[in-house]
Amino acid sequence: MKNTIPTTLSACATALTCLFPTLTLAQDSPLSLPAQVVLGSEAADQDTRVPLARDTVSGEQISPQSLGANLSETLQRVPGIVAVNRQNYAQDLQISSRGFGARAQFGVRGVRLVQDGIPLTMPDGQGQPSLFDLDGMQRIEVLRGPLTTLYGNASGGIIQGFTDEGAFYPTLENRTAIGPDNLRRSRLRYGGQHGDLNVAANISRLETDGYRDHSETRRDIANLRLGWDIDDASSLTLLINSLDQPETEDPLGLTRAQVREDRRQAVAGTQTFDTRKTVRHNQAGLNYQRRLANDDKITLMVYGGERYVEQFLAFPGGGQFSGGGVIELDRRFGGGELGWQRETQLFGLPVELAAGLTYDYQGEQRNGFVNDFGDKGAQQRDEFNTVDSQDAYLISTWQLDPRWTLTAGLRHSRVEFESEDDYLVDGQDDSGGVDYQKTNPAVGLSYQWNPALTLYAALGQGFETPTFQELAYQQQGSGLNFGLEPSESRNAEIGMKLRHERTRLNLALFHSRVEDEIVTGPNQAVTGRSTFVNAGQSTRRGLELSLEQGFDHGIEAYLAYTLLDARFDSYTTSDGDDLSGKDLPGVPRHSLFAELSWQPPGTGFTTALEAQSLSERFATDDNQARASGYAVFNWRAGYSHEVGNWTVDPFVRVDNIGDKEYIGSLIVNGPGGRYYEPAPDRQWLVGLGLQYQWR
Structure with missing residues (x-):
């Protein structure tokens, strides 16, 4: 019984299958997948009427002259999002949205x-950004605002990726990049259209000794996408993802004195x-869409997988209620x-x-063992x-008149x-x-002032x-901390979207009030492990701005800025300390990304200068420990040249040109004052892409 996913999914699939014979085919063009209903997944020219903050990162922007291995490389350009590389592949990236998720010490939550x-x-709300197929991504969309709470157990919004179809002509590509600390990443990608079947597949390997000591990593990833146009009214997509990351060393956080x-x-x-930490993750999903005779659409998505994690912590864990210094998780999931x-x-x-209707299941065998000086x-x-x-x-969108649109959901x-x-x-x-349980x-309401300008407002709870x-x-004793309550948020937002010739501007003002904020509590006795408690109330209010402007001669400028008061x-802590009025830890008040790029028409050459900046962040709830603000500059350049059926793409990148020393990420309320994860000094990267197309 432990490893059996309940039969609800099979019952839904059976019921849907019984409907198929009664359907009449609609004479429409083939459908593109996936088709899960998420506001903001419309074409870019339709997004202005959706009353939420939405930013799209195109495939060309996902890994421009970069390593292409981490979502943080891409999301830095999205306002409202703080995405940093911990320089620790054992703990994955640190991603927060409007301050939600900033406290996460591993993975992404919120x-x-x-x-x-x-x-x-996962169904419990924790995600792993390393599972995104960045090598095959057509675009990434980041949604924030009250309406995003209609899509599940999260308060900060949605990051959704859309895998690109394989090219019409069979295409094989290799891309390799190397950098300091024995950094090397190489990928092999294939795509092609074979009759009604579209194939897109890639494999990659990342290896590095790491910027810090004891942070050696090897990560192997494989992805497969099969898209099948069954007929003019229905399509099917199969997605398979696999990640293998064995024996990834964990350098842990540093105290301020150790950083110095x-x-x-x-x-x-x-x-x-x-x-x-060792991680193995395998997942498969099937996405089916059919258009009925009356132009209704039905979609069925099913997925399942397994995840194995073994982690060795920095203590023995041999006490009566300590649970061990080695964690072993064997998970089955599906939905x-x-x-x-x-x-x-x-x-x-x-x-x-x-x-x-959605159903998700997660079953996990959790074992703990004494860490006997690196052995189980x-x-x-x-x-x-x-x-x-x-x-x-249930979600509805009403066109009240040519200018007014009302969106409501439950x-x-x-x-x-x-x-x-x-x-x-x-x-x-x-x-x-x-x-x-929660309903x-x-x-949300949007008003199209004129063809170029749309205003909107939205309310919702998460x-x-x-x-x-x-x-x-628990702080004392063994067992799970079932006294921990979920947090509830009430969210409001007003904004505007401008699309005029070569100018694109998004502006959003938001306010969130959170009850029972889940925060790091007192460390567990003896082990020093983090426990979690509910705070009383917290508030997040701020402004997000993104501006994109095109100029003559292939010059473009982009700016993303966030002001956040959280x-x-x-x-009041369990020790009686009143922290009312303190800033939420891990959340910068100001964050900025700017880019000036130049792509001379007809040359195949491109170059860009980037600026990234975060203001001061606190490492603890009491605001006694902090990381100073910083601003760094990066430069990149690349060249693309076609010779017959071959395309050659060399590139170079330099990060942190000024060789600035700063703290990249924080372990919020980390044990022993080890809050700090330093960012690298000046880093270089060179790479070469080779592509061959059979045409």
């Missing part, structure tokens, strides 16, 4: 990750206990979504309706944890956590469970459960 309609965020002494060092415990869309009229007004010792924990998530949603979520304790030698059975409404990692430990309104 922001929902989706690729081709298939979630990369040697910013590239790893703490002593990393060698004593050989801190490291699906059944969706329906209709364009009709209501009260004589054009209306688009979307409704759906005696068992200290044995439990099986499950998450069941069921959601139902989503009901139920998330159930259960734990079965099989480690009974300590004389305690810590089995238990908790059930969270979230959202509404719901964010604890992740299993946040439930994992603070605790009321929060």
Whole structure:
């Protein structure tokens, strides 16, 4: 029973299959996939009427003359988003949106990750950005605002990727980049149209000794996309993703004194206990769309996979309730979504309706062992944890008149956590469970002032459960911390979108009030592990601005700026300290990305100068530890040349031109004052792409 995904999905699939014989084919052009209903996934010329903040990063911008391995390389250009590379592949990237997710010490939480309609965020709300197929990405869309809460267990918004189809002519490409610290990344990509079947596949390997000591990494990724135009009314897409990252060394965070002494060092415990992590992740998803005779659309998405994690921490973990210094997780997960869309009229007004049911499951065997100086010792924990998530949603868009559009929706979520304790030698059975339920409404209104300018406003509320990692430990004793409550947010936003000739401008003002903010609590006794508690209230308010301007002679300028005031309104710690009025840790008040690029027409040459800046960030809830603000500049250049069926693309990149020393990321409220993860000094990267096309 432990490893069996409930039969709800198969029942939905069977019911949908029974409908197929009764459908009449519509004589429309072949559909493009995926088709999961997410506001903002429309074509770029239609997004102005959607009342939310939306930024699109095209395939050309995802990895321009860069390593192309990390989502942080791309998301730095999106306002409202802070995406930093920890220089620690054992903990993945650190990504937050409007301050949501800034406290995450591993993975991404508070922001929902989706690729081709298939979630990369687990049912408990934790996601892994390393699973995005950046090598095959056609575009990435980042959505923020009240309406995004209609799409699941997150408060900060959605990052969704859309995989590109393979080229019409069979195409094989290799791209290799090298840099300092024995950094090397090479990928091989193939794409082509074979009758009604479109194939896109890639494999890649990343290897590096790491900027810091004890941070050696090897990451192998493979992705496959098969798109099949079944007929004029239906299409099917199969996606398979695999990641293998063995024995990735973990340098841990540094104290301020250690940063001053040697910013590239790893703490002593990393060698004593050989801190490291192994990750294996395999996932497959199927996305089906069909247009009915009355132009209704139905979609069915099913997915499933497995994830194995083994992590060696920097302590033995041999105490009675410590749970071990080696964590071993063996996870099975899966789910699906059944969706329906209709364009009709209501009260004589054009209306688009979307409704759906989603189900997600996560079953995880969690074991703990003593860390015997880098070897796995005696068992200290044995439990099986499950998450069941069921959601139902209804979204409508009304065209009130040629200028006014009303969007409203409702989503009901139920998330159930259960734990079965099989480690009974300590004389305690810590089995238990908790059930969270919430119905979230959202509404937005847009007004098209003129063909170039649209104004909008939106209201909504969000719901964010604890992740299993946040439930994992109590301050005292063993078992999960089922007393931790979900956080609830109330969100408001007004904004404008301008599209005029070569000028594109987005401006958004937002306000979020959060009840029961989930924050880092007192460290667990003996082990120093992080535990989590609920704060009283917090507020996030701010401004996001993005401006893109084209000029003659292939010159373009881009600016993204965020002003964010995020603070605790009321929060008293378990020690009695009143932190009301303190800034939320990990959240910069100001963030900026600017780029000036030049691509002389007809030359194949391109170059750009980038600027990145973050203001001061606090590392702790009490604001006693902090990282200073910084501004760095990067430069890149590339050249593309075709010779027959071959295309040659050499490129070069220099990051942190001024060789500035700064803190890249923070481990919020990290144990022992080890909050700081230094960013590299001046870095270089050179690469070459080779492509051959059979035509």
